[in-house]
Amino acid sequence: MNQIPFIQIALIILFLPLAGFFFTLLFGKKIKQMYLFETAIITIALGLSIYMAWMKLAYFAAERVVSEFTWIDMGNTPGFGKLTVELGMMIDNVTVLLLFVVCLISALVHYFSIEYMKGDKRYNRFFAYLGIFTFSMLGIVFTHNMLMMYIFWELVGLSSYLLIGFWYEKKSASDAAKKAFIVNRVGDVGMLAGILIMFITYKTFTFDKIFLAISQGHLPFNSEFWLTALGILLFCGAIGKSAQFPLHVWLPDAMEGPTPVSALIHAATMVAAGVYLTVRIFPLLTGDALLFIATVGALSAFIPATIALTQNDIKKVLAYSTISQLGYMVMALGVGAYAYGFFHLVTHAFFKAGLFLGSGSVIHAMHHEQDIQKMGGLKKKLPKTYYTFLIFSLAISGIPLTSGFLSKDGILASAYAFGSLTGYKIFAITGFLVALLTAFYMFRLLILTFHGEPKNKEKYDHAHESPALMTYPLILLAILSIFAFYTANPTSAEKGWVMQTWLKTPETVVPQSSRYSFMAKHEEATVENKEAQPQHETTVVHSEEYMEAMHHAHYPAMFLSLGVAVLGILTAFFFYFWKKVDTDKLVNSIKPLYNFSLNKWYFDELYDMTIVNGTMVLSRFLAWFDNTIVDGIVNGSATVTRFISRVSGLFDTYVVDGIVNLTATLSGLLGIFVRKIQTGKVQTYLILVIFSLVMLTFIYLYKILPFGLEFKM
Amino acid sequence: MHQITLLHFLFVSSTLFCLGLFCVVARKNAIMVLMGIELILNSANINFVAFSRFGGFGYNGQIAALFVIILAAAESAIALAIVLNIYKMFNNVNVDEIDNMRE
Numbered sequence: 001m002n003q004i005p006f007i008q009i010a011l012i013i014l015f016l017p018l019a020g021f022f023f024t025l026l027f028g029k030k031i032k033q034m035y036l037f038e039t040a041i042i043t044i045a046l047g048l049s050i051y052m053a054w055m056k057l058a059y060f061a062a063e064r065v066v067s068e069f070t071w072i073d074m075g076n077t078p079g080f081g082k083l084t085v086e087l088g089m090m091i092d093n094v095t096v097l098l099l100f101v102v103c104l105i106s107a108l109v110h111y112f113s114i115e116y117m118k119g120d121k122r123y124n125r126f127f128a129y130l131g132i133f134t135f136s137m138l139g140i141v142f143t144h145n146m147l148m149m150y151i152f153w154e155l156v157g158l159s160s161y162l163l164i165g166f167w168y169e170k171k172s173a174s175d176a177a178k179k180a181f182i183v184n185r186v187g188d189v190g191m192l193a194g195i196l197i198m199f200i201t202y203k204t205f206t207f208d209k210i211f212l213a214i215s216q217g218h219l220p221f222n223s224e225f226w227l228t229a230l231g232i233l234l235f236c237g238a239i240g241k242s243a244q245f246p247l248h249v250w251l252p253d254a255m256e257g258p259t260p261v262s263a264l265i266h267a268a269t270m271v272a273a274g275v276y277l278t279v280r281i282f283p284l285l286t287g288d289a290l291l292f293i294a295t296v297g298a299l300s301a302f303i304p305a306t307i308a309l310t311q312n313d314i315k316k317v318l319a320y321s322t323i324s325q326l327g328y329m330v331m332a333l334g335v336g337a338y339a340y341g342f343f344h345l346v347t348h349a350f351f352k353a354g355l356f357l358g359s360g361s362v363i364h365a366m367h368h369e370q371d372i373q374k375m376g377g378l379k380k381k382l383p384k385t386y387y388t389f390l391i392f393s394l395a396i397s398g399i400p401l402t403s404g405f406l407s408k409d410g411i412l413a414s415a416y417a418f419g420s421l422t423g424y425k426i427f428a429i430t431g432f433l434v435a436l437l438t439a440f441y442m443f444r445l446l447i448l449t450f451h452g453e454p455k456n457k458e459k460y461d462h463a464h465e466s467p468a469l470m471t472y473p474l475i476l477l478a479i480l481s482i483f484a485f486y487t488a489n490p491t492s493a494e495k496g497w498v499m500q501t502w503l504k505t506p507e508t509v510v511p512q513s514s515r516y517s518f519m520a521k522h523e524e525a526t527v528e529n530k531e532a533q534p535q536h537e538t539t540v541v542h543s544e545e546y547m548e549a550m551h552h553a554h555y556p557a558m559f560l561s562l563g564v565a566v567l568g569i570l571t572a573f574f575f576y577f578w579k580k581v582d583t584d585k586l587v588n589s590i591k592p593l594y595n596f597s598l599n600k601w602y603f604d605e606l607y608d609m610t611i612v613n614g615t616m617v618l619s620r621f622l623a624w625f626d627n628t629i630v631d632g633i634v635n636g637s638a639t640v641t642r643f644i645s646r647v648s649g650l651f652d653t654y655v656v657d658g659i660v661n662l663t664a665t666l667s668g669l670l671g672i673f674v675r676k677i678q679t680g681k682v683q684t685y686l687i688l689v690i691f692s693l694v695m696l697t698f699i700y701l702y703k704i705l706p707f708g709l710e711f712k713m
Numbered sequence: 714m715h716q717i718t719l720l721h722f723l724f725v726s727s728t729l730f731c732l733g734l735f736c737v738v739a740r741k742n743a744i745m746v747l748m749g750i751e752l753i754l755n756s757a758n759i760n761f762v763a764f765s766r767f768g769g770f771g772y773n774g775q776i777a778a779l780f781v782i783i784l785a786a787a788e789s790a791i792a793l794a795i796v797l798n799i800y801k802m803f804n805n806v807n808v809d810e811i812d813n814m815r816e
Contacts, residue, residue: 680812683808
């Protein structure tokens with residue numbers, strides 16, 4: 001363990017992109033090649049992360065590395081107790097897996113952007129922003145406490161804002177950037193409240209210490225209700241960042257950013273941060289909190305899937321599909337399938353980044369045309385893009401031999417098992433329904449883009465396959481979407497190395513009464529173990545009934561998910577490839593439903609009407625209050641002050657100045673008299689001398705002084 | 714027959730002093746002023762001699778008087794030279810009109 005300096009390597013990986021950001025931003029204007037520096041730095045980080053992930057997963061899969069130091073030590077603070085804040089890093093299997101995903105996709109996006117962004121006037125700045133994003137994301141990945149999590153959380157929000165609004169000359173882009181930022185704030189308020197409750201109760205931000213405290217029976221405000229609330233509040237951050245219902249509205253708009261950014265931030269990594277946060281806080285989630293999370297996840301999986309059916313913008317379809325897949329992951333965590341949820345995060349990162357980069361390749365070839373109704377027939381022109389896109393589409397639809405099948409099937413099986421254990425069958429039903437919709441809209445997208453007759457002849461003729469720097473990342477991601485990287489058995493990941501040795505569900509720490517009975521079998525013994533060996537990954541041993549349910553769920557879930565996926569794909573072919581059904585007629589017959597989906601369930605309009613307008617009304621009222629009441633007070637006090645000033649001015653002019661002028665006048669008058677003495681005539685002086693002499697003589701002789709002065713000699 | 718006493722001398726001397734002083738203060742011509750100074754000096758001489766004769770100081774008074782006469786001669790010479798220069802400069806020797814010190 002000690003031979004490999006995990007923490008040091010992690011620090012180097014963390015700070016390399018930050019250095020890349022600073023240097024690229026500083027010298028980007030002078031040196032045109034700075035983007036190569038940034039790309040090289042990311043490549044080095046990728047190399048180190050591959051080494052680290054390999055070492056960790058292959059040799060030290062059962063251990064955790066933690067390094068922490070005290071950042072602030074206030075000692076005993078009155079009214080609070082011992083106040084210390086620790087910062088630190090934790091490296092476990094989840095960390096290194098996500099580290100690898102982030103570094104790999106970031107590097108591929110860098111390579112892709114070299115071609116895609118060519119000719120942009122802020123070329124180097126784009127790479128600098130990618131650098132700061134990678135830094136912040138890695139910060140989230142490495143953290144072992146909630147404070148650093150929050151700091152880097154906001155940093156990824158910032159870099160997302162900068163990159164969505166990268167083409168800020170476009171009004172829609174700057175609006176989308178603002179929307180993303182503000183909607184994320186809404187979720188972050190909940191998260192901040194959760195962090196504060198956590199800090200007040202446990203006086204630490206560190207996950208391990210909090211879990212330990214909870215397992216020893218120390219609850220916030222001594223109630224299990226507040227433990228549930230704490231979990232839900234922290235999850236609010238994930239709702240914002242992972243674009244979950246009801247805060248999902250920012251993600252489709254975020255597609256205004258450059259397409260590589262959408263691939264990196266808004267498909268593969270940043271939006272997965274919410275899932276990662278949920279993974280990190282998983283042990284403290286109570287049964288009720290998990291149910292809430294599963295509900296949010298199911299809604300987020302279903303609603304965007306129905307919206308994606310009718311969208312015509314290639315990136316919008318992918319955006320809604322991203323929300324839907326994130327909903328899957330969240331739902332998986334909610335039904336207790338910790339490992340499958342995270343596994344889906346990894347596999348989804350690869351194929352969704354691939355889909356976005358593929359769409360970037362299409363958009364690049366079509367000269368920034370994004371409407372799929374105006375594409376078609378691109379298969380011949382863009383063969384590499386087409387075949388990789390096909391693999392990604394198969395993966396996201398959950399067709400066997402792909403990575404997507406493994407993770408999705410796992411999630412569906414877990415939801416099925418959860419339904420049979422608790423009676424909440426709705427999650428499994430939603431899951432299968434969404435799988436059907438996903439397969440349909442992905443193949444609708446694929447067929448409309450790549451098959452059929454070209455609709456825009458001129459653009460079609462100019463279309464050409466993208467350069468190697470753009471196609472090789474696609475090919476690499478397509479290879480990573482094949483099952484063989486995750487398990488040897490293409491039908492199930494259950495016995496594969498990812499599920500078997502790398503991802504183990506952590507021990508839940510919530511009290512017996514507020515957890516699901518199947519979450520963990522053993523009770524007090526593990527608490528002592530935990531204290532004794534905090535360096536080891538503790539794993540939950542699911543109860544036998546859960547294992548049983550999973551076992552029973554496996555085959556039905558597999559065949560059902562395969563069935564719905566194939567059904568969805570066939571329907572898409574039926575509608576758009578063979579054109580057996582006139583889609584226009586179909587649309588006309590269900591016009592209200594179609595419009596409902598096309599207009600995104602009217603969420604934007606709803607929020608405009610309620611929240612935005614409500615805020616406007618409140619703002620107007622506040623403005624009125626400001627203008628009349630507050631300004632009135634200010635103006636009133638101004639008037640009073642002015643009056644007092646006038647009085648004081650008069651006093652100054654007549655009294656103070658009068659005294660001063662009087663003194664001056666008196667001095668002048670005295671001067672007139674005194675001036676007379678100096679005549680310049682010698683004789684006058686002589687007379688005065690003699691007169692004075694005579695007077696002094698008299699005084700001396702008769703001892704008389706004027707003005708009652710006393711004579712002393 | 715009345716004896717001539719110190720008082721008589723002092724009377725003459727002070728009369729002479731007053732006349733000299735009046736002359737210095739009142740006359741406009743610088744030469745006249747100088748002459749008034751001479752009168753003052755001579756009144757002092759009379760005092761010297763008188764006090765020497767009646768006060769029993771030997772001949773010290775007479776010596777001082779002689780000294781004053783010599784001094785007066787030197788003083789007159791310098792003063793007349795100054796008056797000559799003043800005349801050259803202002804074209805008159807009227808002390809009233811020479812009041813440049815006023816400024």
